[in-house]
Amino acid sequence: MDNAPLILLLLVGIVLLFGVGVVIVNRRRTQQPTPVATPPTPRIEAPPEPPVEEHAVEDVTVEEVTVEEVTVEPDVVAPPKKRFAKAAGIFTGAFAGVRAKDKITADTWNDLEETLLRADVGLGVTTSLLENLKTKVDKKEVTEPRGLIEALRADMTAQLSANARELTFDTGVKQPNIWLFVGVNGVGKTTTIGKVAFAQKSRGRDVLLAAGDTFRAAAGEQLETWAGRADVPVVRGSEGGDPSAVIFDAVQSAAARGCNLVLADTAGRLQNKTNLMEELKKVRRVAEKEAGTVTEVLLVIDATTGQNGLSQATQFAEATNVTGVVLTKLDGSAKGGIVFAIETQLGIPVKLVGLGETIEDLVPFDPEEYIRELFDSES
Amino acid sequence: MFDNLSSKFESILNKVRGRGRLTEADVDEVLGEIRAALLDADVNVSVARNVVARIREQAVGAELSKALDPGQQIVKIVNQELTAILGGETLKITYAGKPPTVVLMAGLQGSGKTTSAAKLARWFKSQGRQPLLVGADLQRPAAVEQLRTLGRQIDVPVFSEPGDPVNTATRGLAEARRIGRDVLIVDTAGRLSIDAELMDEIRRISDSVQPNYTFLVIDAMTGQDAVNTAEAFNATLEIDGVILSKLDGDARGGAALSVKEVIGKPIAFAATGEKIDAFEQFHPDRMAGRILGMGDMLTLIEQAEQVFEKEEAEAAAAKMFEGEFTLDDFLEQLQQVKKMGSISSIMGMLPGMPKEMKNAEIGDDQVKVTEAIIRSMTPDERRRPEIINGSRRVRIAKGSGTTVPDVNRLVKQFGEMQKMMKQMGGLAGKKAGKKGKAPKMNPVKMAKAMKQMGAGDLSGLGNLGPPGQPGLPGQKNPGAFPDFRDFR
Numbered sequence: 076m077d078n079a080p081l082i083l084l085l086l087v088g089i090v091l092l093f094g095v096g097v098v099i100v101n102r103r104r105t106q107q108p109t110p111v112a113t114p115p116t117p118r119i120e121a122p123p124e125p126p127v128e129e130h131a132v133e134d135v136t137v138e139e140v141t142v143e144e145v146t147v148e149p150d151v152v153a154p155p156k157k158r159f160a161k162a163a164g165i166f167t168g169a170f171a172g173v174r175a176k177d178k179i180t181a182d183t184w185n186d187l188e189e190t191l192l193r194a195d196v197g198l199g200v201t202t203s204l205l206e207n208l209k210t211k212v213d214k215k216e217v218t219e220p221r222g223l224i225e226a227l228r229a230d231m232t233a234q235l236s237a238n239a240r241e242l243t244f245d246t247g248v249k250q251p252n253i254w255l256f257v258g259v260n261g262v263g264k265t266t267t268i269g270k271v272a273f274a275q276k277s278r279g280r281d282v283l284l285a286a287g288d289t290f291r292a293a294a295g296e297q298l299e300t301w302a303g304r305a306d307v308p309v310v311r312g313s314e315g316g317d318p319s320a321v322i323f324d325a326v327q328s329a330a331a332r333g334c335n336l337v338l339a340d341t342a343g344r345l346q347n348k349t350n351l352m353e354e355l356k357k358v359r360r361v362a363e364k365e366a367g368t369v370t371e372v373l374l375v376i377d378a379t380t381g382q383n384g385l386s387q388a389t390q391f392a393e394a395t396n397v398t399g400v401v402l403t404k405l406d407g408s409a410k411g412g413i414v415f416a417i418e419t420q421l422g423i424p425v426k427l428v429g430l431g432e433t434i435e436d437l438v439p440f441d442p443e444e445y446i447r448e449l450f451d452s453e454s
Numbered sequence: 455m456f457d458n459l460s461s462k463f464e465s466i467l468n469k470v471r472g473r474g475r476l477t478e479a480d481v482d483e484v485l486g487e488i489r490a491a492l493l494d495a496d497v498n499v500s501v502a503r504n505v506v507a508r509i510r511e512q513a514v515g516a517e518l519s520k521a522l523d524p525g526q527q528i529v530k531i532v533n534q535e536l537t538a539i540l541g542g543e544t545l546k547i548t549y550a551g552k553p554p555t556v557v558l559m560a561g562l563q564g565s566g567k568t569t570s571a572a573k574l575a576r577w578f579k580s581q582g583r584q585p586l587l588v589g590a591d592l593q594r595p596a597a598v599e600q601l602r603t604l605g606r607q608i609d610v611p612v613f614s615e616p617g618d619p620v621n622t623a624t625r626g627l628a629e630a631r632r633i634g635r636d637v638l639i640v641d642t643a644g645r646l647s648i649d650a651e652l653m654d655e656i657r658r659i660s661d662s663v664q665p666n667y668t669f670l671v672i673d674a675m676t677g678q679d680a681v682n683t684a685e686a687f688n689a690t691l692e693i694d695g696v697i698l699s700k701l702d703g704d705a706r707g708g709a710a711l712s713v714k715e716v717i718g719k720p721i722a723f724a725a726t727g728e729k730i731d732a733f734e735q736f737h738p739d740r741m742a743g744r745i746l747g748m749g750d751m752l753t754l755i756e757q758a759e760q761v762f763e764k765e766e767a768e769a770a771a772a773k774m775f776e777g778e779f780t781l782d783d784f785l786e787q788l789q790q791v792k793k794m795g796s797i798s799s800i801m802g803m804l805p806g807m808p809k810e811m812k813n814a815e816i817g818d819d820q821v822k823v824t825e826a827i828i829r830s831m832t833p834d835e836r837r838r839p840e841i842i843n844g845s846r847r848v849r850i851a852k853g854s855g856t857t858v859p860d861v862n863r864l865v866k867q868f869g870e871m872q873k874m875m876k877q878m879g880g881l882a883g884k885k886a887g888k889k890g891k892a893p894k895m896n897p898v899k900m901a902k903a904m905k906q907m908g909a910g911d912l913s914g915l916g917n918l919g920p921p922g923q924p925g926l927p928g929q930k931n932p933g934a935f936p937d938f939r940d941f942r
Contacts, residue, residue, distance in 0.1 A: 087758055087791050087794070087800065090784060090787045090788050090791050189499050192493060192499045192678065193498075193499050193678050194678070195496075195677035195678050195679070197493075197494075198490055198493045198494060259675065259700070259703065260564075260566070260700060260728075261563075261564030261565060261566055261673065261699075261700070262564055263563065263564055266594075290728075291600065292599070292600040292601075292603030292604050292607075293596040293597075293599035293600035293602075293603055294596075294600075295596075296595070296596035296599045296600075297594070297595045297596035297597075297599075297600075299596075300595030300596060301595060314603075345700065345702060345703035345704070346703070346704065347702075347703055347704040348702075349792070349793075377564060377673075377675075379562065379673070379676050379677060379679045379680075379683075380673075380675050380676065380677055381496030381675060381676060381677025381678065381680075381705070381708070381709070382494055382495070382496050382677065382705075382706075383496070383675040383703065383704065383705035383706075384675075384677075386704055386705075387675075404562070404563060404564070404646075406646065407562065407646040407647070407648060407679070408646070408647060408648050408679055408682045408683070409677065409678075409679035409682075410679075412677075413677065432563075432593070
């Protein structure tokens with residue numbers, strides 16, 4: 076038996092190298108036209124998911140503008156400001172030191188780099204931000220530390236400015252709207268659903284929850300508690316049952332009752348578990364098989380997550396066509412800097428931010444406020 | 455994205471290889487890469503700085519070993535350093551003279567306390583103990599229900615009552631004494647380290663049950679903040695050890711290194727899967743390689759053992775080395791490999807994969823292209839790719855939705871792979887003969903040799919095995935494997 080392991084390893088290596096070798100070359104060759112150059116393989120691959128987002132958003136504006144105008148903002152929550160402020164601080168202290176100097180030195184660059192890294196911005200994004208600043212310094216566009224920080228702030232704001240952050244609710248598609256919540260274990264999916272249910276119900280939508288996490292012990296009970304708090308119905312299956320079936324049933328039930336929004340919970344799964352990601356693809360497919368349209372797939376990410384967040388976003392997006400990110404637990408000491416990489420490299424917008432444990436502690440993501448809190452919390 | 459330190463090393467070290475001595479500039483460049491790898495793995499910025507400084511000291515001052523080239527020497531130093539930080543003294547669980555032995559679980563929301571509590575209970579049970587679980591997380595809806603369900607699965611009683619968590623914990627302790635359980639595991643609510651009120655609450659829980667062990671549960675995916683959390687909890691509770699959860703993900707887990715370095719407490723356990731028995735005592739040596747992105751061979755071997763039939767795999771390997779490996783065999787093996795997890799995660803664990811492979815974002819979809827081409831061939835073509843002529847090529851390309859050059863490339867690469875594998879088989883035989891082992895080495899024996907060099911200490915990881923012996927694909931045997939980098 077003890078010979079087998081390395082034979083296996085060798086096999087795996089060779090098989091993999093050969094298996095992907097052709098593709099790598101392919102990718103490189105066809106890079107210009109399409110970023111992800113997977114040649115069509117009609118006989119094997121499942122048909123690609125239809126892109127839901129674009130036409131849905133269009134429809135929304137055409138529909139009942141007054142009621143369905145998609146901004147969750149003002150009515151949902153009391154001032155997030157104070158709680159958010161707890162999350163700030165790192166940038167402030169470090170940048171005060173930078174500002175105090177009157178010259179840009181090697182130390183300045185080191186301080187900036189460390190500060191960004193400490194906020195989990197990551198080496199890649201940090202390096203490109205700083206290189207951009209260095210160019211500005213070389214061109215004498217920026218000459219002193221204070222200006223440098225302002226330029227950094229502008230660049231970081233610009234990185235988060237491009238994306239539409241409204242939650243898509245569309246009355247023009249096959250009803251109900253289905254919002255699917257996905258993510259790794261322990262990020263706060265179930266809690267987030269409870270809060271979203273409350274917010275959406277407050278906006279006058281008929282919400283129904285689907286307890287699609289049939290794996291974790293008592294996940295259904297947890298969701299039920301939130302359903303009670305938000306005063307919305309919940310459809311549950313048996314523990315260990317097929318999540319696709321549970322969500323499908325919930326959607327049928329919602330359609331029958333005339334609910335127009337289904338919030339579907341799913342079990343937490345690590346993005347490198349192929350079979351679980353396949354399960355998720357199926358969940359998404361089956362959810363809108365008859366009634367209902369998936370108009371949002373929200374990836375929930377914990378603000379304490381480090382560089383693995385990018386891998387999470389990449390692989391969940393690949394599996395389920397993620398339309399937005401919910402950044403939870405931002406009321407702690409972590410900054411969630413990984414969202415810069417997620418937004419700039421993958422183009423997935425952060426839509427909601429979790430700031431605490433009560434039902435009202437979920438607010439729309441406001442990039443300017445986020446940046447402001449990072450840069451100058453005391454003001 | 456899945457940047458790999460060993461491949462970066464390789465390119466730097468290629469420049470200095472054979473020089474016998476590293477200049478300060480060489481060392482700087484290598485250390486820069488090490489720092490980047492540590493940061494990508496979420497090692498805390500300050501910790502990374504200190505680690506790199508220590509490595510520099512050793513690397514510059516080190517006596518040049520005759521056995522290792524300078525590159526290998528640095529790799530060895532780095533590994534020793536990381537293993538030393540992660541390891542050090544291991545946590546030996548001793549049991550209280552007057553039972554029960556009390557264990558307190560603490561951590562942020564969603565770090566995995568409840569699941570870890572149940573896994574730990576199961577572990578104690580496997581050590582012949584009789585644990586009682588206490589559900590003192592009265593905050594999160596259904597947390598106690600979750601613990602009860604898990605308790606039923608592992609046949610461990612669970613105590614909880616609504617109201618105040620401090621009281622619940624105290625009553626749990628009394629209950630353990632009453633029913634004669636010798637280990638008490640108290641699950642608590644997740645809390646932020648900056649929440650003064652809740653931190654005070656857990657301090658009171660701790661005061662009331664006087665734990666023998668307080669474990670901080672940390673998510674392996676945690677970023678820079680792990681250090682703040684660990685420091686805050688350690689200041690409040692005096693942590694005895696860390697439980698690293700969700701280590702079965704593809705996070706490199708640098709948080710483990712940071713926490714160990716900052717609070718100096720050992721990492722006691724690691725959770726390595728969703729199943730309740732996927733929980734083990736921590737292996738510092740494996741973690742060092744993982745943080746550096748140098749692959750995690752042992753984990754990979756374990757995974758491979760689960761999916762491959764031993765005989766089949768040996769037969770396939772034998773065919774490979776004799777140059778009789780067909781495209782059909784390849785397809786079959788590929789199906790097995792795919793069962794092990796996503797392609798990119800397996801790639802991440804294989805040491806010495808070429809850099810291009812690591813950097814390209816390889817999804818499982820992309821392997822399908824290769825599969826599609828092969829599946830569009832007739833059985834005859836799969837056995838003897840040399841019969842594939844122009845018109846067959848067009849047919850295959852059409853059938854697989856690819857182009858003729860794609861098909862060409864695959865056929866050509868397969869031919870080269872066969873040739874190289876044959877060479878490797880032969881090489882292994884010769885080399886082993888010289889060493890006075892079996893004069894002609896069959897694949898099984900060769901695997902043994904590989905095991906010796908692979909599973910020993912990690913010093914050879916950047917450069918698997920002494921020159922001339924078969925390394926893993928993409929390693930430093932030029933010509934031992936078709937180099938896909940050439941087919942641009």
